[in-house]
Amino acid sequence: MSDPTVGSMATTPPAEQPTVAGGTAPPDSGLPANAKRDQPRGLLGDAWMDLRRKPLFWISASIILLFLVMAAFPSLFTSVDPTQGDLARSRVEPSGDAWFGYDVQGRDVYARVIYGARASILVAVLATLGTVLIGGAIGILSGFWGGWVDALLSRVADVFFGLPFVLGAIVILTTFNKPGSGNSYVKIVSLVLFSLIILGWPVSMRIMRSSVLATKQADYIMAARALGAGSGRIIMKHLLPNTLAPLLVYSTILVGSFIGAEATLSFLGVGLQSPVVSWGVMISETRDWVRVSPFLLFFPATFLVIAVLAFVMLGEAVREALDPKLR
Amino acid sequence: MSDILVSERSEPGADGSGRPSGRLLEVDDLRVEFRTRDGVAKVINGVTYHVDAGETLAVLGESGSGKSVTAQTIMGILDTPPGFVTGGQVRFHGKDMLTMSAEERRRIRGEGIAMIFQDALSALNPVFTVGFQIAEQFRIRRGMSRSDAKKRSIEMLDLVKIPNAKGRFNAYPHQFSGGMRQRAMIAMSLALDPEVLIADEPTTALDVTVQAQIMDLLAELQRERQMGLILITHDLGVVADVADRIAVMYAGRIVEEADVHELYEKPGHPYTLGLLNSIPRIDEKGQQLRTIKGLPPSLLNIPSGCPFHPRCPMVQPVCREKVPPLLQLGGTRASACHFAEEVVNRD
Amino acid sequence: MGRYLLRRLLQLIPVFIGTTFFIFVLVWAVPGDPFAGKCGDRRCPDAYVDFMTDKYKLDQNIFVQYGSYMKNLLQGDFGETFGGRSINEIVVNAYPNTLKLALVALAVEALIGLTAGVLTGLKRNGFLDNLVLVSTLFLIALPTFVTGFVLQWLLGVKWGIAPVTVSSDVSFTELLVPGFVLGSTSMAYIARLARTSIAENRRGDYVRTAIAKGLPMRRVVGVHLLRNSMIPVITFLGTDLGALMGGSVVTEGIFNINGIGREVFRAIITKEGATVVSIVVILVLVYLLMNLLIDLLYAALDPRIRYE
Numbered sequence: 001m002s003d004p005t006v007g008s009m010a011t012t013p014p015a016e017q018p019t020v021a022g023g024t025a026p027p028d029s030g031l032p033a034n035a036k037r038d039q040p041r042g043l044l045g046d047a048w049m050d051l052r053r054k055p056l057f058w059i060s061a062s063i064i065l066l067f068l069v070m071a072a073f074p075s076l077f078t079s080v081d082p083t084q085g086d087l088a089r090s091r092v093e094p095s096g097d098a099w100f101g102y103d104v105q106g107r108d109v110y111a112r113v114i115y116g117a118r119a120s121i122l123v124a125v126l127a128t129l130g131t132v133l134i135g136g137a138i139g140i141l142s143g144f145w146g147g148w149v150d151a152l153l154s155r156v157a158d159v160f161f162g163l164p165f166v167l168g169a170i171v172i173l174t175t176f177n178k179p180g181s182g183n184s185y186v187k188i189v190s191l192v193l194f195s196l197i198i199l200g201w202p203v204s205m206r207i208m209r210s211s212v213l214a215t216k217q218a219d220y221i222m223a224a225r226a227l228g229a230g231s232g233r234i235i236m237k238h239l240l241p242n243t244l245a246p247l248l249v250y251s252t253i254l255v256g257s258f259i260g261a262e263a264t265l266s267f268l269g270v271g272l273q274s275p276v277v278s279w280g281v282m283i284s285e286t287r288d289w290v291r292v293s294p295f296l297l298f299f300p301a302t303f304l305v306i307a308v309l310a311f312v313m314l315g316e317a318v319r320e321a322l323d324p325k326l327r
Numbered sequence: 328m329s330d331i332l333v334s335e336r337s338e339p340g341a342d343g344s345g346r347p348s349g350r351l352l353e354v355d356d357l358r359v360e361f362r363t364r365d366g367v368a369k370v371i372n373g374v375t376y377h378v379d380a381g382e383t384l385a386v387l388g389e390s391g392s393g394k395s396v397t398a399q400t401i402m403g404i405l406d407t408p409p410g411f412v413t414g415g416q417v418r419f420h421g422k423d424m425l426t427m428s429a430e431e432r433r434r435i436r437g438e439g440i441a442m443i444f445q446d447a448l449s450a451l452n453p454v455f456t457v458g459f460q461i462a463e464q465f466r467i468r469r470g471m472s473r474s475d476a477k478k479r480s481i482e483m484l485d486l487v488k489i490p491n492a493k494g495r496f497n498a499y500p501h502q503f504s505g506g507m508r509q510r511a512m513i514a515m516s517l518a519l520d521p522e523v524l525i526a527d528e529p530t531t532a533l534d535v536t537v538q539a540q541i542m543d544l545l546a547e548l549q550r551e552r553q554m555g556l557i558l559i560t561h562d563l564g565v566v567a568d569v570a571d572r573i574a575v576m577y578a579g580r581i582v583e584e585a586d587v588h589e590l591y592e593k594p595g596h597p598y599t600l601g602l603l604n605s606i607p608r609i610d611e612k613g614q615q616l617r618t619i620k621g622l623p624p625s626l627l628n629i630p631s632g633c634p635f636h637p638r639c640p641m642v643q644p645v646c647r648e649k650v651p652p653l654l655q656l657g658g659t660r661a662s663a664c665h666f667a668e669e670v671v672n673r674d
Numbered sequence: 675m676g677r678y679l680l681r682r683l684l685q686l687i688p689v690f691i692g693t694t695f696f697i698f699v700l701v702w703a704v705p706g707d708p709f710a711g712k713c714g715d716r717r718c719p720d721a722y723v724d725f726m727t728d729k730y731k732l733d734q735n736i737f738v739q740y741g742s743y744m745k746n747l748l749q750g751d752f753g754e755t756f757g758g759r760s761i762n763e764i765v766v767n768a769y770p771n772t773l774k775l776a777l778v779a780l781a782v783e784a785l786i787g788l789t790a791g792v793l794t795g796l797k798r799n800g801f802l803d804n805l806v807l808v809s810t811l812f813l814i815a816l817p818t819f820v821t822g823f824v825l826q827w828l829l830g831v832k833w834g835i836a837p838v839t840v841s842s843d844v845s846f847t848e849l850l851v852p853g854f855v856l857g858s859t860s861m862a863y864i865a866r867l868a869r870t871s872i873a874e875n876r877r878g879d880y881v882r883t884a885i886a887k888g889l890p891m892r893r894v895v896g897v898h899l900l901r902n903s904m905i906p907v908i909t910f911l912g913t914d915l916g917a918l919m920g921g922s923v924v925t926e927g928i929f930n931i932n933g934i935g936r937e938v939f940r941a942i943i944t945k946e947g948a949t950v951v952s953i954v955v956i957l958v959l960v961y962l963l964m965n966l967l968i969d970l971l972y973a974a975l976d977p978r979i980r981y982e
Contacts, residue, residue, distance in 0.1 A: 155685070159692035162958050164920020167938060168697075171950065174942050175700045260817035264924060267819050268939070283819070291831050301820045309815035316811070404882045429891075437888030449879040452898050453978050454905075464887055499977045515887070 047321040057317040063310035070117040080111035082277050093295060100299045103285065109296070112277050113303050119278035120307065123189060124258035127196035132251045134197065135204025140235060140243075142205065143212030154209070157202035166264060169195040173270040185276055192271050196258055207250055211243035218242075249319040256311030263304055279304040350418070351555045352401070352440065352523045353377040357415035359396055359579075361626075362408060368626035370396050372579040373415070375653070378523060378555040383546075385558045385566040385587070387602070388576035391623050394559045397576075398525045401557075402442050403432055419523075437464060441521035445528040447508035451500035457484075457511045458496035464518045483514040487544060506537035510544065517548065523555040530565060542569060563606055567591060572659065575599050578624050578634035581653055585660040595662035595671045597639045633665065641666060682969060686962050697954045698740050701947040726948075729753070743951070752952040755941075761952045764937055769956070771844045772933035775925065776918040778846060778853030779860075784911060787861040791868025795903070796895065798873055806869070810862035818921070822855040822928040839930035852929040856922055860914050867910055871903040878902070905975050909968050916964035920957045 051057045070077060086106040094101040100109035142153040160168075172195040215221065216239070224238050259279075265271030266280025267287070274281055279300040286296035359371035371393045378384045388394045399405045401417050403424070416423045419439055424432055444450035452460060458480050465476035477496065484492035487510040500508055509529060516524060526545060530538035546569045549556045560566060566573060566587065573590050575583040575598065583596040594600045601619035621638040624630050630637055636646040645665055653663040656671065664670060727733055731742045746753065752761035790810075794803040813821070829851055830838035840848045854861075875881065876899060884898040885891075922935035930936075934953055941949035973979045 155688050155692070158685075158689040159696060162689055162693045162961055163696070163954075164917065164957055164961070166923050167920055167935075167954060167957065170923070170939065170942050171697060171700050171954070174945075256815060260815075264817050264819055267817075268924070268927070269943075283823075291827065294827055297820075297823055297827075301824070304817065305812070305815050305820065308817070309811060312811060312815050399882075402886050404885050406877065433888050433890065435888070436886055442883075442886045444879060444883060446879065450883045452880040452884065452902070454901055454976060455898075463889070467889055467893060468887075501978050515883075519888070 047318070050321040051317060054317050054321070056313055057321075060310045060313035060317060063306060064314060067117055067121055067307050067310070070114055071121045072118075074115045074118060077114045078108075078111045080108045082107060082111040082115040083275060084108075093293075101293075101295050103282070103296055109282075109299050112282055113279070113299050115277045116279045116282055116300060117303070117307070119189070119272055119276055120259050120262055120280065120304070123192055123196070123262045123272070123278070124255045127193050127200065127258045127262075128251050128255045130193065130197040131200040131254065132204050132247060135201035136208045136247055138201070139205040139208025139247075140212055140239065143209040143216065144231070144235060144239065150209075153205070157205050160199055161202040161206075163199060165199050165261070166268075168199045169261070169265055170268060170270050172198070173265065188272055188276065192262060192265060195265075196261060200254070200258075204247060204250065204254075207246050208243065211246050212239055215239060215242050245322045249315050249322060252318055253312050253315035256308040256315070259304065259308050259311070279307075349421075350377045351379050351420065352557075353416070353418040353421075354397060354401065355416040355418065357397060357400060357417065358413045359393070359400055359405065359410055360413055361410050363627075366627045369629060370410070370579050370626055371400070372629075374576070374579070374581055375415075376574045376581060376584065378557050380522065380555050381550075381553040382572070383549060383556040383558060383570045385560060385570035385573045386576060387560060387563065387566060387573055389561055389623050391626070392576040393579040394576050395527055398442065398527050398557065398559055401440065401525065402436065404442075437468060437516075437521065438519045439521060440523040440525065441516040441519065442525040442527065443509075443512050443516050443529045446532045447505070447512040448500060448532075450512060451508065451515075453500055456497050456499055457503065457515075458498075461511070461515045461518055464515070468519055480514075480518070483518050484511065486517070486548075487511070487514040489514070505533050506541060509533060509537075509541050513541075513544065513548070517552070520552070521554065523557065524549065525557045525559070527559045528561070529558075531560075531562070538565070545569070563602060575602070578629055579626065580634065580663060581661075582635065582664070583660075583662045584653070585662075586658070589658060589660055593671045595656055595660050595667045596635075596664045597641050597670055598635050600670060601638075601640075633663075641670070679970070682966055686966065690958065690962055693958045694744070694951070694955050695740055698743065698951055699736060701951050702736075702739065747952065747955060753948040755946050755949055761949050764949065765934070765953065765956065768932060768934045768937045771931055772919055772922055772926070772935060774844060774846065775849055775853055775856060775922055775931060775933060776915055778849045779857030779918050780911060780915055782850075782854050783857040783861040783864050783914065787864030788868055788907065791865040791907070792872060792900070792903075794865070795869040795872025795876070798869075803869075806865055810865050813858050813862035816858070818855060818859065819924045819928060821858050822852075822925055825851055825855055826928060842932060844931065849931075852925050852931060855928070856918060856925040860910075860918070864907060864910060868903065868907050871906050872899065875899055875903045905972070908975065909972055912968035912971060913965060916961035919960060 074082075084107060086102075088106060094109075100113060103109050103112065138153055138157070142150045173191060176191050176194075221234060221238055224234050229237070262271055262278065263280030263283060266273070266278055267284040269284060272278045272281050274285065282300035283297060283304070286293070286300075289296055354374055354376050357371050357374045358369075361368040361370050374393065374397050376384060376386070386394045386397070396405065396410065399410075400412060401424070405412070412425060415425075417425055419435055424435065451457065458477065461480040461483055462473070462476035465471040465479050466473065469476075471479065481492045481496055484495060489495055489507055489510050495503075495507075500511070503511060509532075513529075524545075529545065530541050533541060542565055545556070545558075548554070549569075556569075558566070558570060570587045573583075573585060573587050574581050575590075575596065577598050583590065583594065583599045585595065590599065591603065594603055598619070601617075604617045605619060619638055620640075624634055624637070630647075632648045633639070633646045633651050636642045639646065643665065649665070651663045651665045651667075653661050654667065655661050656667055660671075662670070729742075729746075731739050743753075750762070752765060754760055755764075790806045794800075794806045797803065825836075826838060829836040836851045837848050840852060878899075880902075881894060881899055884894045889898075919934070922931075922933055923939050924935075925931070926933040926935040927939060934957070938950060938953040940946075941953070
């Protein structure tokens with residue numbers, strides 16, 4: 001999933017009006033209003049009750065937690081220095097000493113995979129935060145004010161949405177991150193973040209915009225307006241809580257996509273670069289050795305896939321819990 | 328032997344299946360439950376009713392009383408899961424439909440029993456023209472040619488008084504007004520000349536003025552074609568004009584069944600009484616509306632004894648313990664209340 | 675309809691200009707010598723610098739440059755690489771290969787994705803359903819380059835049942851594996867989209883009506899259910915064709931396909947600005963036109979959509 005913009009179309013359900021659980025059942029569902037639930041709970045409370053029962057949720061949440069710990073305290077998992085290389089043991093196969101073997105430069109693959117979690121997850125989480133905050137805010141403005149504001153912002157979003165994701169990122173990164181320009185770690189990471197966010201925000205914006213459009217017409221918003229609530233209050237108090245669900249689901253899955261996207265860019269040699277350790281960098285380094293030493297690809301790719309999978313699964317679980325139709 | 332009046336009507340069909348009883352459509356001690364995540368909801372708990380040719384039976388009840396689910400079970404369009412038939416029979420011309428083959432049952436649909444739904448907008452397929460959806464039946468079920476099917480379909484649209492039927496043949500459902508859509512729905516259901524028509528809240532989604540037109544049309548067509556009509560509704564006003572008999576449902580049971588005039592005059596069940604009293608009356612303007620207190624019971628947890636007892640103004644200790652059977656009261660009336668006589672003879 | 679088409683076309687223009695301008699600025703106008711690094715590691719030959727400066731009016735402001743560039747481009751002149759190779763030629767050679775690859779990917783998506791989606795949508799919670807749910811989850815989680823490497827290694831190197839790389843004549847059989855790789859993520863989405871759509875529509879009132887009319891089951895499913903459920907799937911497929919061509923950089927790199935993705939990547943790395951901009955312009959144009967086409971297709975599929 002190297003293109004986070006693709007995912008939005010299939011994984012995000014059309015924005016729906018969240019229905020208050022315990023409210024009226026459809027007229028002929030055969031169950032009276034109070035049959036389904038004894039106590040009315042909020043949408044989120046209800047979703048949480050639903051999530052708690054799902055093994056998918058617990059599995060993915062535990063994996064994510066494990067990766068987060070790995071990213072924060074890699075030394076808990078290994079005492080080997082991931083950058084310490086010894087050419088004498090270049091591409092030595094996995095053994096009892098080094099579970100995952102040694103890479104081309106004789107560095108411990110296990111240690112590198114552990115330390116690689118930090119950059120991969122840091123980039124993905126920060127990029128998701130940026131994307132969702134920027135896209136969400138613009139989406140609210142666009143949906144709430146409509147008219148020319150909406151027209152303008154939507155066209156701007158179209159501009160960035162029309163750019164093929166990988167291609168756009170490559171162009172941005174090669175322009176600002178010329179190879180050999182000796183950019184610092186922080187600068188490279190910020191550049192990767194910048195390119196992911198600038199190409200990713202339109203999707204969040206569209207999701208938010210359409211849920212705002214759907215919710216804006218709701219009776220309780222009309223009521224709030226009729227009672228004289230200001231725009232700011234309506235957005236913060238009424239619109240935001242009721243439109244967050246689709247974006248929340250999308251952002252969970254987006255973390256997964258961005259892990260994949262970071263890896264793809266590193267793989268192409270335009271994203272993070274050695275000496276930074278990330279799964280994408282590792283995979284990129286094995287490019288020429290895949291045929292002779294496939295284990296070099298196997299371990300970072302497996303970690304990468306498990307991490308992406310965990311986020312995608314969590315998103316699925318959350319979506320199912322938040323979407324009353326799927327129950 | 329078979330002519331002995333069985334007074335206990337909730338007894339399962341004692342005569343077994345296959346024996347023609349002369350009835351057109353009979354529902355006999357039907358039981359349906361919904362197996363949901365939150366538990367098993369007993370939606371239908373022994374419903375028995377019948378309809379004969381040329382007769383209109385109104386099935387009355389609040390939403391959730393099981394009236395629509397009964398109809399869906401008759402048609403064989405119950406969502407399974409979660410819905411499961413756990414007992415009883417649905418006999419058409421004396422033959423149990425629940426045990427016949429799927430193919431046999433399919434042939435009854437449309438030709439034997441047809442159905443009109445509440446919301447014609449969602450019940451009609453949005454991506455096909457109304458004409459296509461009517462003509463389809465002539466083509467698939469009768470093997471007619473395209474042009475013959477079209478001609479017959481236009482006749483059907485004419486029959487339900489859709490103006491400019493020929494021109495409307497190629498229109499899509501969303502291009503019709505609500506009333507016209509319901510007319511098209513009726514035309515579609517009558518296309519194969521069914522013996523029984525089930526109308527599930529056919530006018531609920533319509534404006535009041537249109538409601539009357541549609542009900543008149545239904546009543547007229549029913550008379551002309553001598554169909555058995557099962558009219559499912561929660562609207563007491565609709566019922567009075569067109570129904571011959573009324574079956575009142577509560578919590579998946581029939582609580583009262585009677586001839587329409589008898590029922591309106593002297594209801595034999597406190598629930599029916601409550602329903603009738605809750606109709607606003609012009610001569611009592613200014614007074615508070617009388618309502619039935621409380622809410623319909625959760626079908627996951629139906630009260631012991633008479634399911635209506637928590638809301639019943641006349642509740643007695645026995646009501647909490649014993650389920651009252653649906654008993655014949657004389658005349659055409661049957662009531663499932665321990666104190667049915669007292670209700671009828673009140674004042 | 676005509677007015678809607680016109681409005682959409684008018685909307686397309688600012689988006690097209692915006693996107694291409696963005697790329698143009700990145701490639702040519704980021705502060706500094708526009709030729710720095712544009713000719714690989716060497717300094718650009720003076721003749722080239724003069725020629726380009728003149729042709730693209732590089733001594734003037736960015737808007738004039740952009741305007742002049744677009745004027746050339748719209749007349750069908752994509753310009754030349756610093757080596758003097760015509761970019762038109764590059765595009766003409768590479769584009770059909772990418773289109774072929776994208777079409778194979780689309781066919782794979784449609785065939786496998788749709789079949790899986792329809793089958794599982796009709797019969798949920800069975801073994802097949804769970805299999806499809808799990809495998810699509812994996813496909814979604816796998817970045818294209820991992821899928822590419824794994825399949826190349828397994829099918830090409832280890833088992834030797836598929837060519838490791840694609841030869842220069844790019845036949846359709848050779849493109850099967852790369853096409854699968856390129857389309858794998860979308861295939862998973864299609865399967866899920868079709869499954870959800872069918873499962874949702876199955877409970878639809880109009881499906882009940884069709885059953886109540888006594889139609890045979892295969893007609894209820896084949897005509898009434900499928901027709902409605904396929905609308906979102908078909909629109910997804912259409913949008914995806916545009917996206918696949920822009921996303922083929924990785925796949926073409928792995929399987930060594932002489933396509934537009936590889937050309938543009940090569941051009942980016944060697945800093946051939948003119949090539950990069952030209953190819954991106956084409957890709958964006960195709961993408962935008964594809965989306966417009968999908969909008970129109972949507973109207974044909976769903977009569978409820980009205981354009982005014």
